[in-house]
Amino acid sequence: MTSMLKAHQNELLKYEFKSLEKLPLKIWGESRDASIHIAKSIGLAIRQKQQEGEYIVLGLATGSSPIKVYEELVRLHKEEGLSFQNVITFNLDEYYPMPPNAQQSYVRFMNEHLFDHVDIPKENINIPDGTIPMDQVQAYCESYEKKIDLLGGIDIQLLGIGRTGHIGFNEPGSWENSLTRLVRLDNLTRLDAINDFRQEEDVPYRAITMGIGSIMKARTIYLMAWGQHKAPIVKEAMEGPITAAVPATYLQNHPNVKVYIDKGAAEELTRMKSPWLVGMCNWNPELASQAVIWLSEKVGKPVLKLTDHDYNENGLSDLILDYSSAYSLNIQVFNRIQHTITGWPGGKPNADDSNRPERAQPAKKRVIIFSPHPDDDVISMGGTFLRLVDQGHEVHVAYQTSGNIAVHDHDALRFVEFMHEFNGKGKEEGEKGKDFAKVLKFLKTKHPDQVDIPEVRKIKGLIRRGEARAGARFCGLSDENIHFLDLPFYETGKRRKLGLTQNDVDIIVQLMEEVKPHQVFAAGDLADPHGTHRVCLDAIFAAFERLKGKKWAKDCWLWLYRGAWHEWSIHEIEMAVPLSPTEVARKRKAIFMHQSQKDSPPFPGDDEREFWQRAEERNRDTAQMYRKLGLAEYEAMEAFRRWRF
Secondary structure (H helix, E strand, C coil): CHHHHHHHHHHHHHHHHHHHCCCCEEEECCHHHHHHHHHHHHHHHHHHHHHCCCCEEEEECCCCCCHHHHHHHHHHHHHHCCCCCCEEEEECEEEECCCCCCCCCHHHHHHHHCHHHCCCCHHHEECCCCCCCHHHHHHHHHHHHHHHHHCCCCCEEEECCCCCCCECCECCCCCCCCCCEEEECCHHHHHHCHHHHCCHHHCCCEEEECCHHHHHCCCEEEEEECCHHHHHHHHHHHHCCCECCEHHHHHHHCCCEEEEEECCCCCCCHHHHCHHHCCCCCCCHHHHHHHHHHHHHHHCCCHHHCCHHHHHHCCCHHHHHCCCCHHHHHHHHHHHHHCCECCCCCCCCCCCCCCCCCCCCCCCCEEEEEECCCCHHHHHHHHHHHHHHHCCCEEEEEECCCCHHHCCHHHHHHHHHHHHHHCCCCCCCHHHHHHHHHHHHHHHHCCCCCCCCHHHHHHHHHHHHHHHHHHHHHCCCCHHHEEECCCHHHCCCCCCCCCCCHHHHHHHHHHHHHHCCCEEEEECCCCCCCCHHHHHHHHHHHHHHHHCCCCCHHHCEEEEECCCCCCCCHHHCCEEEEECHHHHHHHHHHHHCCHHHCCCCCCCCCCCCCHHHHHHHHHHHHHHHHHHCCCCCCCEEEEEEEECC
C-alpha cells in the first residue's frame, strides 16, 4: 500500500511540475555531468549520420555554458575516434565589429575550445563575420541564413541563456520570426561581458546573431544554464508566459527542446523553492523549516505568531497534520533557527554543545580559511576571521590564487615606476634593468585585448599579495600563518582559466597535512560553476577525499561561506555569527587594505557598489531576516553551511 501511495504521489508531482514548467527540464547535480551527456548525445548523432553517409549540421554557442560540452567532444575525438569530417557548423553570433584574431572574438573562442582540436574541415565552419562593412551587413546576414536553409537546416542547436533571457544575441524585444541580423546589445549583456573586455567602453554595442526564427527551425535544441546567477531568468523561461521581454520563452513553441540545468540554476523554480505549491511533499525537518520560513516571509509575521489559518490559507495544511498544532511546529522551527546563532564560531569552551553549530572541544582549534582570491576572506567572513583570532584559535589563511588579472594596468605602472625611481632611475644593471625597461614599455603601449606578459603578471600578483598580507595582519595573523598557494590552474593571464589539475590538489593537500586543521572555511559561492571560486572549492573537495583516511581529517569540519554577491537562504544556514557595530567597522578596515580593489575594481560585475558596501549590506540583510522571523536583533551576521562528506 505504501509503495502504491508513493507511486501516486510521484505521478502527481510529475503532473503538477509539468503544469508549471512549460519546457522539458532535467536538473543535474553537476554541470559537468550534464555537459558530458549532451556531448555524448551529439557524438552519437554524428556517428549515426556517418553510417548513413550523410553530413550533420550543428548550431554552436559560445560563453561559459558549452565549454564542458566542447571539452568532452574533443575527448571523444582524441580517445574514442569520433570524427568530425561530416560535421558542418554554424555559430549563433559574433560581436560587431570584431576582428577574428581578437582576444574576445568568437572565432578565437571556438578555435581554442573545439575546432583546433578535432578534424573538422575548415570549409565546414561558419561563424558570423564581425569585419563586414556596415553597408554589406544585411546582404551578408541574408546569405548566412540562406546557407543554413540550403543545407536542410540545423540538426542540433546548442543554446545558453543570458540574464536578459536572450538566446543567441536576441535581446528582449526580439520578434519570434526574426532571422540572422545585426542587433544592438542590451546594457546588462554588455555589463556581463566586461570581464572579457576589462572596461565597459571596450565592449561592442552591436552583434550579428541568428534570429529566433533561425533557431526555431532547428530539429533538436539543447538549452543549458549553469549557476545561481541564472536562476531568476531560468524560472521566467520555464514557468513564465511566452513574451518578447524574455526571448527564451519562445522555445515553449518548439517541439523538441531539452533543457538541462544544474542545482544552482534551479534554485528559483517553484519545485525547488516552494515544492508544496506544486504537489504533495515528504516532510522532513529541513523541508518543514524551509516551508515555515517561507510562510513567515509571505504573511509578514514572526515564526511564533503563525497560526493554523496562515498554514491553511497558503497551501500548507498537510504540513501541520504531521504536528499536533501550528504552535508546536513553530516552536520546533524557531528553536532550529535559534540554534544556528553563535558568537563562538570555533566552539564555546566548557559549554554544552548539543545545540550549538560547532564542537566545544578542542577549546583551541587549528583553523584554515581558504580564500579563492586575495580578498575573499575578509570580504566574505572578515568578522568571523577576527572573532576566531580574538578567541585564541590557531588561524591560518590560504590564498588559493594570485588574483593577478584583477589589477588595473595603472596600478601596476605606479608600482613599477616607484621601484624604478627608488633604485635610482636608469641605474638598474644587467637583467634587472632590462626587466624594468621591458615592463615599462609593455604597460605604456599595451592594447586593450592584450594578455599581460609574465613579468607584469608577477608584479600584479605581488600587489595583491601585499594587500592580502596587510589584511591578514590587521586581523591578527603572524606572517608564518599566511599562505600564498598560487594554484597553477589560474595562471593563464586571461579571464578564462584552465581546469583543475592534480598539481592544484597536491598544493592543498600539502598545506592541510602541515596544519592538520579541526576547521576549514572555504568559499561555497557556486554562482559561476566554471569560475575561480568553483575550481578552488573542487580542489578542496578533492583534497578532503584524498585525506579522508587520516585520523585528524575524520575530525575536521568544513564550513562554506559565500561571496560578495550571494548569501545562503535562511533555511540553509547552519551557523550564523552575529557582528556588533564595532566588528562591522573592523571588518571594513580589513577590506580597505585591498586598495587595488577599492573604488573601481577591474571586474565589478553589474553591481556598482564597492565590495565593502556589498558585504555590509548583505550581512545586515541576513540579520534583518533573522529579526523578522522573531529572533534577536543584531547589527549584522555572517552565515555558513557545513559540508558533510
